[in-house]
Amino acid sequence: MSRVSSETLRRSLDRARKGVGSSGAGRSPGKSGSRRRGKVAWTLVLFALPSVVLLVLLNAYPVIYAALQSLRNGDLIDPGAFVGLANYATVLQSPDFWRAAGFTLIFTVVGVFGSWAIGLALALLLRPRTPGGGIFKVLLLLPWVVPIVVSAMSWNWLVATPQSPLPMLTKALGLGDTLFLADPTLAQITVCVFKVWISFPFMMMMMSSALASVDVNVYEASRVDGASAWQTFRHITLPMIARSTFISWILMTIFCVNDFPTVFLLTGGGPLQSTQTLVVLAYSTVFQNFQTGPGVAIAFLMTLVLVVISVFLYRRIRKVDVA
Amino acid sequence: MPGLDNPLTVSRRGLLAGASGLTVLAALAACAPTGGGGSGTIKFWNMPWGNTQFTPLDKKITLGYRPGKGLPPASYQAVQWANFTTTFASAVASNTGPAVSSGSGTQAFQFSQQNRIAYADHLLDAWKSDGLYDDFLPGLLDTMKTPKGYVAVPYNLDMRALWYRKSLLEKAGVQPPTDWQSHLDVCEALKKAGMFGFGMAAGAQGNGFQVVVGLMINNGGGLFDEDQKPNCVTPENIQALEYMVEMVRKGYMDPGSVSYSTTNAQTQWKNDKFAMGFESPGLAQVLGGAVEDDMMIGDPLVSANGKKGALYFPNNIMMYKNTPTQKGSEAFMTYYFKNMKQLWTQKTGAGLPVLRSIAETPEFRSDANAAKMVDVWQPICKTWAAPGGDALFSNVALVDSTPAMSTFAQSVLSLKVTPKDALSTLQKTLISGMK
Numbered sequence: 121m122s123r124v125s126s127e128t129l130r131r132s133l134d135r136a137r138k139g140v141g142s143s144g145a146g147r148s149p150g151k152s153g154s155r156r157r158g159k160v161a162w163t164l165v166l167f168a169l170p171s172v173v174l175l176v177l178l179n180a181y182p183v184i185y186a187a188l189q190s191l192r193n194g195d196l197i198d199p200g201a202f203v204g205l206a207n208y209a210t211v212l213q214s215p216d217f218w219r220a221a222g223f224t225l226i227f228t229v230v231g232v233f234g235s236w237a238i239g240l241a242l243a244l245l246l247r248p249r250t251p252g253g254g255i256f257k258v259l260l261l262l263p264w265v266v267p268i269v270v271s272a273m274s275w276n277w278l279v280a281t282p283q284s285p286l287p288m289l290t291k292a293l294g295l296g297d298t299l300f301l302a303d304p305t306l307a308q309i310t311v312c313v314f315k316v317w318i319s320f321p322f323m324m325m326m327m328s329s330a331l332a333s334v335d336v337n338v339y340e341a342s343r344v345d346g347a348s349a350w351q352t353f354r355h356i357t358l359p360m361i362a363r364s365t366f367i368s369w370i371l372m373t374i375f376c377v378n379d380f381p382t383v384f385l386l387t388g389g390g391p392l393q394s395t396q397t398l399v400v401l402a403y404s405t406v407f408q409n410f411q412t413g414p415g416v417a418i419a420f421l422m423t424l425v426l427v428v429i430s431v432f433l434y435r436r437i438r439k440v441d442v443a
Numbered sequence: 444m445p446g447l448d449n450p451l452t453v454s455r456r457g458l459l460a461g462a463s464g465l466t467v468l469a470a471l472a473a474c475a476p477t478g479g480g481g482s483g484t485i486k487f488w489n490m491p492w493g494n495t496q497f498t499p500l501d502k503k504i505t506l507g508y509r510p511g512k513g514l515p516p517a518s519y520q521a522v523q524w525a526n527f528t529t530t531f532a533s534a535v536a537s538n539t540g541p542a543v544s545s546g547s548g549t550q551a552f553q554f555s556q557q558n559r560i561a562y563a564d565h566l567l568d569a570w571k572s573d574g575l576y577d578d579f580l581p582g583l584l585d586t587m588k589t590p591k592g593y594v595a596v597p598y599n600l601d602m603r604a605l606w607y608r609k610s611l612l613e614k615a616g617v618q619p620p621t622d623w624q625s626h627l628d629v630c631e632a633l634k635k636a637g638m639f640g641f642g643m644a645a646g647a648q649g650n651g652f653q654v655v656v657g658l659m660i661n662n663g664g665g666l667f668d669e670d671q672k673p674n675c676v677t678p679e680n681i682q683a684l685e686y687m688v689e690m691v692r693k694g695y696m697d698p699g700s701v702s703y704s705t706t707n708a709q710t711q712w713k714n715d716k717f718a719m720g721f722e723s724p725g726l727a728q729v730l731g732g733a734v735e736d737d738m739m740i741g742d743p744l745v746s747a748n749g750k751k752g753a754l755y756f757p758n759n760i761m762m763y764k765n766t767p768t769q770k771g772s773e774a775f776m777t778y779y780f781k782n783m784k785q786l787w788t789q790k791t792g793a794g795l796p797v798l799r800s801i802a803e804t805p806e807f808r809s810d811a812n813a814a815k816m817v818d819v820w821q822p823i824c825k826t827w828a829a830p831g832g833d834a835l836f837s838n839v840a841l842v843d844s845t846p847a848m849s850t851f852a853q854s855v856l857s858l859k860v861t862p863k864d865a866l867s868t869l870q871k872t873l874i875s876g877m878k
Binding site for chain 2 (some may be wrong): 195196198208255276280281282283297299301302307344387389390391392393404407408410411
């Protein structure tokens with residue numbers, strides 16, 4: 121038995137030296153070689169087929185179906201008549217769409233840069249090894265870890281009624297009755313702050329891992345050269361974490377534009393549609409107004425804008441890589 | 444190579460063939476129709492209308508159905524409220540939907556336009572002979588009538604009635620109001636005691652727009668005319684909105700109300716901040732605890748126009764054309780309506796009953812508030828179709844919990860626009876959405 125095994129091993133090593141697999145003939149590529157490659161390719165295709173079929177069924181089919189729905193004047197029950205690009209024209213002429221687009225922009229800009237600034241600041245603060253640093257990191261991750269439903273309910277409890285803790289606090293400070301969710305402007309601010317609060321832990325993790333990859337010798341060298349803390353941050357830290365920064369911006373932009381629960385659970389888009397984002401508008405158009413055509417058109421326009429932003433930021437990453 | 448001698452070893456090619464075959468089979472199975480017509484049972488889909496006891500009891504009632512000879516048995520499925528419209532729409536479109544179901548109040552009207560509904564005229568004719576037809580509360584069956592026939596059968600009632608906290612009114616030294624003027628007087632007294640008399644949840648996840656329309660109906664107004672077309676800018680509606688604006692200006696409404704969800708409003712009821720407001724029949728049970736016993740249903744208010752009225756929602760059960768047999772659907776409906784009494788006598792929180800025989804049971808009448816809503820409020824209630832008529836229609840979906848209605852109510856209650864402008868905007872929105 122051991123003799124056979126040794127023989128098998130010897131043959132295998134011999135084949136390996138010749139650059140062929142265990143079942144390969146080791147002949148030079150020719151007609152039979154290309155036939156063999158073709159067989160291998162077909163085998164790979166067949167292996168991939170079940171996954172491809174599933175992907176097409178689960179992803180491509182709904183997208184294509186939705187694209188067709190956006191060209192029809194239907195509802196959730198009736199596919200409706202073909203209306204071409206009329207739904208897109210209607211949406212683009214609607215003041216509700218532009219109001220929602222405006223707030224989506226504010227929400228995204230505040231969400232991305234607010235969470236990035238706080239996340240980066242905390243990552244820098246927690247970078248040196250300090251006693252209890254791990255506990256702080258865990259605590260700071262909580263807003264990201266806690267389910268959004270729980271967070272939204274907690275924030276609602278914090279601010280919704282005049283008897284809630286925050287309005288009571290502002291009243292005690294002499295700022296009068298503060299209606300955080302009933303006043304349109306304050307509601308917008310509250311929603312944006314909430315978004316930053318739930319997002320900064322993600323940014324903190326991204327930035328922490330980016331900072332960990334920066335060689336400490338570079339900082340040593342800058343210190344020797346007499347660079348100030350700000351100069352070090354501006355000319356060393358930021359450029360060296362630029363790639364991670366752009367990636368985190370792309371991800372957070374996608375998170376913010378597509379963020380349905382944050383707004384829907386806290387304000388439902390109100391009051392007076394002041395906190396309505398495009399994704400909430402698309403939802404309410406389809407599922408509350410039963411207008412699938414315009415609702416899906418909003419979703420596609422949203423996707424288009426996201427693709428443009430993502431491509432722009434991705435090009436920035438490539439520039440950073442080249443540099 | 445131990446596998447070579449193992450008869451159970453699957454070759455790579457065999458594995459691929461098997462996987463591909465299974466994928467195709469799964470796809471074919473997904474496409475195969477297994478609808479109400481294909482399964483050989485009457486598929487009954489019901490919503491969780493009440494508390495946690497509702498669905499188990501409802502299922503028990505359904506599965507207790509013993510069909511006559513040659514008729515199919517019934518199966519039961521509870522459909523959750525989350526995205527239920529999509530659940531029904533996709534199931535009905537793919538012929539995998541129910542033979543009989545409840546759903547939203549306007550669902551039957553929408554499906555009837557797609558020729559999916561089996562009209563209930565024959566069933567109701569049969570019920571005329573066995574007394575069930577005359578058992579319905581007055582005017583209810585008419586709400587389901589369309590030119591083509593009855594699209595559904597009323598099942599339970601929701602309404603916006605005047606609730607008050609008895610102890611808080613006593614604390615303020617006032618009696619429950621009976622008309623708009625006394626309503627204002629009570630609100631003033633409550634305000635002096637640090638409470639609100641016009642409690643409501645007008646946020647996107649509240650029902651304030653129903654209260655607003657309810658008061659418009661109270662004053663003889665409403666949203667649709669006799670031709671079922673929007674007719675919002677009427678003197679009755681403007682007067683009703685001005686009445687609400689007066690209450691807001693005088694501080695009778697919690698200023699946070701424009702953003703409140705129903706949960707926020709319930710908190711205010713429990714916190715002794717809301718002492719009076721228009722709410723749903725189950726409010727007292729939802730609040731629970733000591734507050735439950737303190738909650739009282741008031742009398743319908745006489746409006747400035749000298750009218751009484753309120754908004755109600757007759758929820759219904761509909762039959763679909765996709766059924767093993769229409770006779771089977773009708774037999775099951777007859778059984779269900781004759782046996783659903785327990786849902787109310789065992790207090791499962793299933794709204795208000797539609798049958799007199801249920802409303803007259805000692806168990807139901809033991810809840811004085813519920814009894815008063817059926818006896819005093821139901822006869823003066825009107826549907827979304829008011830003031831033009833009582834029969835609902837598919838375009839009512841434009842006002843049934845839509846964002847346009849929330850925005851309308853918020854714009855009035857936040858004093859951002861005049862009542863007339865708010866109504867004009869609503870009118871334009873409804874007309875643009877008409878089909």
